[in-house]
Structure formats: C-alpha cells, structure tokens
Amino acid sequence: MPIATINPATGETLQTFESLGAEEIEKRLERARTAFETYRTTGFDERAELLRRAADLLEKDQEDIARTVTTEMGKPIAAARAEAAKCVKAMRWYAEHAEGLLADEHPSPADVEDSGGTKAYVRYRPLGPVLAVMPWNFPLWQVIRFAAPALMAGNTGLLKHASNVPRTALYLEDLFRRAGYPEGCFQTLLIGSGAVEGVLRDPRVAAATLTGSEPAGRSVASVAGDEIKKTVLELGGSDPYLVLPSADIARAAEVAVTARTQNNGQSCIAAKRFIVHRDVYDEFTRLFVDGMKALKVGDPMDDSTDVGPLSSERGRADLEELVEDARKHGATVLCGGRRPASHPAGWFYEPTVLADVTPRMRVHREETFGPVATLYKVADLDQAIEVANDTAFGLSSNVWTRDEEEQERCARDLQAGGVYINGMTASHPAMPFGGVKRSGYGRELSGHGIREFCNVTTVWYGTPPDVPAAE
Numbered sequence: 401m402p403i404a405t406i407n408p409a410t411g412e413t414l415q416t417f418e419s420l421g422a423e424e425i426e427k428r429l430e431r432a433r434t435a436f437e438t439y440r441t442t443g444f445d446e447r448a449e450l451l452r453r454a455a456d457l458l459e460k461d462q463e464d465i466a467r468t469v470t471t472e473m474g475k476p477i478a479a480a481r482a483e484a485a486k487c488v489k490a491m492r493w494y495a496e497h498a499e500g501l502l503a504d505e506h507p508s509p510a511d512v513e514d515s516g517g518t519k520a521y522v523r524y525r526p527l528g529p530v531l532a533v534m535p536w537n538f539p540l541w542q543v544i545r546f547a548a549p550a551l552m553a554g555n556t557g558l559l560k561h562a563s564n565v566p567r568t569a570l571y572l573e574d575l576f577r578r579a580g581y582p583e584g585c586f587q588t589l590l591i592g593s594g595a596v597e598g599v600l601r602d603p604r605v606a607a608a609t610l611t612g613s614e615p616a617g618r619s620v621a622s623v624a625g626d627e628i629k630k631t632v633l634e635l636g637g638s639d640p641y642l643v644l645p646s647a648d649i650a651r652a653a654e655v656a657v658t659a660r661t662q663n664n665g666q667s668c669i670a671a672k673r674f675i676v677h678r679d680v681y682d683e684f685t686r687l688f689v690d691g692m693k694a695l696k697v698g699d700p701m702d703d704s705t706d707v708g709p710l711s712s713e714r715g716r717a718d719l720e721e722l723v724e725d726a727r728k729h730g731a732t733v734l735c736g737g738r739r740p741a742s743h744p745a746g747w748f749y750e751p752t753v754l755a756d757v758t759p760r761m762r763v764h765r766e767e768t769f770g771p772v773a774t775l776y777k778v779a780d781l782d783q784a785i786e787v788a789n790d791t792a793f794g795l796s797s798n799v800w801t802r803d804e805e806e807q808e809r810c811a812r813d814l815q816a817g818g819v820y821i822n823g824m825t826a827s828h829p830a831m832p833f834g835g836v837k838r839s840g841y842g843r844e845l846s847g848h849g850i851r852e853f854c855n856v857t858t859v860w861y862g863t864p865p866d867v868p869a870a871e
C-alpha cells in the first residue's frame with residue numbers, strides 16, 4: 401500500500417510519501433531508547449505539564465487538523481472536529497489522573513508479615529519504547545488514547561500509522577515536539593506494514609499495541625509472541641444492538657441510525673447487527689429505515705453532511721461484495737444497497753438496511769465496515785442473546801430495555817467488552833475499552849489502559865532499611 405494522502409471524496413491523490421529507509425528507522429529506534437533513559441525518571445508533574453501543553457496546542461489546531469483528517473479519510477468535518485476535542489479531553493484527563501492511577505499499592509500489614517517481609521509495595525514503572533500500529537478510522541483518537549497514558553506512565557512512543565493518513569501521522573509527531581517533549585519521546589515512522597516486523601523484533605522496542613483488523617492483529621501478535629513482548633490488540637467488531645418491547649422504540653431507532661452510520665459506518669464499535677423483538681420489530685424497522693433514508697450523503701467538508709465517502713476504493717468494494725452476497729442468499733434490501741448516483745466520483749455508498757439475514761450470509765459472520773445494517777427478528781430475550789453471541793467478535797454491545805431484570809441478564813450474558821444499556825457505545829477516558837474473542841485483548845483508557853504498558857514491580861524489604869541485619 402503506498403503511503404499517500406488520497407481524498408476519498410474525489411479519488412484524487414494529493415501527496416505521496418517515501419517510506420523510511422533502514423538507516424532512518426535505526427536512528428529513530430535509537431532516539432526512542434535514549435529518550436526513554438531520561439524520560440522514565442521524570443515526575444508526574446513534569447509529564448502532566450507536557451501533556452497539557454500538547455492538549456492546548458491540539459485545541460488551537462482543531463479546525464486545521466480536522467480538515468486534514470477529513471481530507472485524508474473522509475469523515476464528516478463536524479465529526480473530525482469532535483474527534484480532536486475528544487483527544488484534548490483525554491489528554492487533560494490523563495494529565496490529571498495518571499499519578500493517582502499509578503500510585504504505589506500497599507499490601508496489608510498482615511500480608512507483608514506473612515510474606516516474611518517488613519515492608520512491601522507495588523510500583524508501576526514504564527516498560528520502554530512502545531510501538532503503536534494504528535488505523536485510519538479515528539486517526540487522532542486511536543493514537544492519543546495510546547499516547548496519552550503511555551507517555552504519562554513514562555514510556556516513549558513509536559507510531560506506525562495507517563498508510564492513508566500520513567499527514568495526520570506527521571502532525572501528531574510535530575504536536576508532541578512543539579509541546580516540548582524531549583526528542584525521541586514520540587516519533588512517527590512512515591513505513592508500510594511490511595516493515596513492522598523488523599521494528600517489533602528490535603530489542604529496543606519493549607511492547608506493541610495494535611488497533612486494526614484481525615489479520616493485522618494476528619500478524620503483530622505472533623511476531624511479538626515469538627519475541628515474548630507484551631501486546632494489546634483492539635480488533636474488529638460486529639456489535640449487537642438489542643431492542644426489547646419495553647424500550648423507548650422511537651429513541652432506540654433514532655440512536656440506531658447514529659450508532660450504525662457514525663464515522664461513515666467505519667467504526668469498530670458501531671452497532672452492526674440489530675436484533676429486535678418480534679413485538680416491536682415492525683415499528684422499529686419502519687423508524688430505523690426512515691432515519692437511514694433521511695441521512696444526507698455527500699461532501700464531508702460540508703457541515704450539513706451526515707455520511708461521507710468510505711476511506712478507500714478497496715473498502716467500498718469489500719462492502720459491496722458483502723451486500724451482494726447477502727442479496728444472492730435471500731436478504732431483503734430495505735434501503736440503499738448501491739452507490740449514490742449523485743456522487744459518481746469518490747467512494748460513496750448509500751446507508752443500507754438488510755432484512756431476512758441468515759447465518760449462511762457473509763454479513764452474518766463478517767464485519768461490515770461501512771453504513772450497512774443487518775436486521776434480525778427474535779422471539780424473546782433468550783434468542784436475542786443467542787443471536788448476539790453468535791459471532792467471532794466481542795467488542796461491545798447495546799441493549800434497549802426498561803426492564804431491570806433484562807438489563808441485568810444482558811450485563812451477565814452478552815459476550816463483549818462493553819454492555820451499553822439504553823444508549824450507544826462510546827468511549828470515555830475513565831471507562832476501560834477493549835474486547836474479548838476475536839476483538840482482541842487488553843484494555844485501553846482508564847486505569848486499566850495506563851497499566852497495560854507498565855512493569856508491575858514488587859518492592860519488598862526483608863529488614864527495615866535503618867536496622868542493620870542480625871549477625
């Protein structure tokens with residue numbers, strides 16, 4: 401894949417970039433290692449000040465960087481602005497909370513005595529340079545939600561961003577440089593995916609985090625496994641969206657439209673499978689389809705656009721194949737299912753709803769990365785949960801019901817890293833984020849996220865430091 405900025409709304413190549421050669425990669429790895437040696441000894445106050453400065457700069461740059469993001473990957477400009485604002489919030493959150501989240505932990509005096517010690521505590525120390533392999537769909541947020549906690553913990557970061565967002569990748573490196581981070585603390589590596597293995601195997605790289613597809617995750621995790629290096633994987637999702645009779649159906653349908661089409665339908669935590677109780681199926685379906693049809697598809701730079709183009713020609717072709725396969729196997733297309741005639745250039749696709757979906761269709765098993773929803777009619781909550789869990793993925797899930805027993809049941813039984821009740825999945829700095837099954841492992845955000853790339857160190861004393869050991 402070439403490293404290039406190609407506008408998905410027009411298909412025009414705006415700029416191409418040379419990938420880094422071996423010598424330049426070597427220099428950057430060495431800088432990451434050297435920077436770590438001093439940066440790891442800095443205090444939380446110093447790290448927080450740097451991160452707050454980066455947040456202030458990003459806040460000032462909001463409009464410009466939002467336009468860059470929209471130009472490179474096609475999300476509506478309002479969503480790009482919101483993404484930048486979310487990053488600023490997360491940076492400030494970690495600047496404020498990291499010290500508390502990584503405070504020393506003290507076992508009880510009885511346990512210390514039982515261990516034969518006189519004193520003991522657990523300290524969270526940084527690991528070293530961490531490689532982040534990141535996707536294009538939230539090109540600022542995915543990076544910041546790794547970088548803010550990793551840097552606050554005292555690690556240094558190496559970013560291998562997706563090849564279609566090089567301007568955003570270079571902006572991020574420059575952001576941390578302008579904020580005053582010492583050279584080497586955060587660097588962008590403009591490299592293709594083929595060069596990732598070499599970087600990951602380098603002994604100076606301590607760990608890796610990857611957000612992306614299942615094949616990319618498998619490849620990075622197997623190399624890291626071979627090197628015995630820690631990884632966090634945030635992979636794909638096919639999140640269920642359960643609608644049960646006691647729910648506010650109008651609200652559930654309205655939120656369903658946003659949950660499916662946010663980010664032009666290219667979000668790992670977008671609701672993708674809509675599993676609706678038969679008593680409210682017709683009502684929900686009518687409202688949902690009306691909402692999908694009402695969306696404005698068009699120029700992502702236009703403030704009034706709801707859905708822009710898909711990020712690449714390949715991405716649209718993959719989506720089209722999934723819809724065609726479903727159609728061939730008997731799915732009913734309730735709306736969309738084609739390219740909009742109004743936008744012949746660019747990689748647009750109409751918001752689409754498929755009904756009569758069966759397990760033999762690819763859309764039942766695979767992730768639809770675009771504005772395509774699948775509908776399922778179920779008889780009761782048991783069947784709803786069965787359909788919801790009938791997937792290889794387990795990222796998040798959404799449930800609409802006012803019945804507390806049903807809410808509890810879903811919180812217990814849905815196989816996912818999140819259960820969002822009467823709302824749609826959305827990440828927040830204070831809430832852990834991540835999946836189970838083929839959606840990956842490890843967590844980002846919250847205290848769980850910042851501790852992923854820490855050496856959890858037991859410090860144990862056999863004799864009080866001021867008492868000489870007995871002869």
Ligand code: NAP
Pocket residue numbers: 401533534535536537538542560561562563564591592593594596597611612613614615616617619620633634635636637667668669767769795835839840
């Ligand atoms: P992708 O093709 O897997 O790419 C993600 C990143 O991995 C890119 O930087 C890519 O580099 C790199 N990459 C691809 N193959 C690789 C390999 N074999 N070895 C090393 N690196 C490799 O995914 P995408 O199309 O950009 O993103 C969409 C996927 O990401 C979807 O499945 C989505 O659900 C998932 N996602 C998950 C989360 C989450 O939090 N769970 C969040 C967002 C997205 P190149 O661009 O150079 O190929």
